[in-house]
Amino acid sequence: MPDLKDKSIVITGAAGGIGAAIALALAADGARITVADLSQAAADQVTSRITAAGGKAIAVAVDVRERAQVRAMLDRAVEAFGRLDVLFNNAGVAQTRPFLDITEEDWRFITDVNALGVLIGMQEAIKTFRSQGGGGKIVNTASIAGKQGYEPLAHYCASKFGVVAMTQAAARAFGKEGITANCFCPGVVATPMWDTIDKGFRDSGLTQKQNEAFDTFAAGAVLGRASRPDDLVGVARYLASADSDFMTGQSLMVDGGMVFV
Numbered sequence: 001m002p003d004l005k006d007k008s009i010v011i012t013g014a015a016g017g018i019g020a021a022i023a024l025a026l027a028a029d030g031a032r033i034t035v036a037d038l039s040q041a042a043a044d045q046v047t048s049r050i051t052a053a054g055g056k057a058i059a060v061a062v063d064v065r066e067r068a069q070v071r072a073m074l075d076r077a078v079e080a081f082g083r084l085d086v087l088f089n090n091a092g093v094a095q096t097r098p099f100l101d102i103t104e105e106d107w108r109f110i111t112d113v114n115a116l117g118v119l120i121g122m123q124e125a126i127k128t129f130r131s132q133g134g135g136g137k138i139v140n141t142a143s144i145a146g147k148q149g150y151e152p153l154a155h156y157c158a159s160k161f162g163v164v165a166m167t168q169a170a171a172r173a174f175g176k177e178g179i180t181a182n183c184f185c186p187g188v189v190a191t192p193m194w195d196t197i198d199k200g201f202r203d204s205g206l207t208q209k210q211n212e213a214f215d216t217f218a219a220g221a222v223l224g225r226a227s228r229p230d231d232l233v234g235v236a237r238y239l240a241s242a243d244s245d246f247m248t249g250q251s252l253m254v255d256g257g258m259v260f261v
Contacts, residue, residue, distance in 0.1 A: 002241030005030035013091030015042030017191035064117030096200020171249030187255025222257030
């Protein structure tokens, strides 16, 4: 088991889905977790679950599009736990639109959260790592949509391709300072985000039945089922720990065998 005891780990989008699963698991491993989410109430709920189980956590409300809020989030983590060791840029949004129907507003909504939010998070975390004397880990949540383009999710895919690109760029820029940047790429995960995507397929007339899009995409996994949030815990644990110290700039596919790269 990787040693995460007393590591200060910030996770955005940690109030539900993949983020909550990672927060709960790494807290159980002994890490000190900053549960960050757009909703303070939702972040509080996950934090309460961690502390009730004997773990250490604080809850912070953050809009990852706003640099001042991201800066305040990281400062809160350092104030509470003494330092920052790992930042998970996990917050994200999704939207289904037929390619020709994507508007400028749609594009900005998706890319501001999924791409700009990751850029800001990385920049501010690196400033903190440098102020601590160097070293630190950034883990970004990308997607199979960061490896392949899907027509009704073109702007979402573009944002996730951007996450992969920024991960590689940061790895090249800051590796000599002991700062690593990696990402993992989930597939079809049973979370509220996929409920949004599935509804978008129906609203756009691309599918008729509830969960039809989800089930169709998930059927492409060679391991025979859709992903669950806890399927991403192992890779998150690895990327947060010293076991991955000699890995940087990589995109790990954890999708049940949907996309081979």
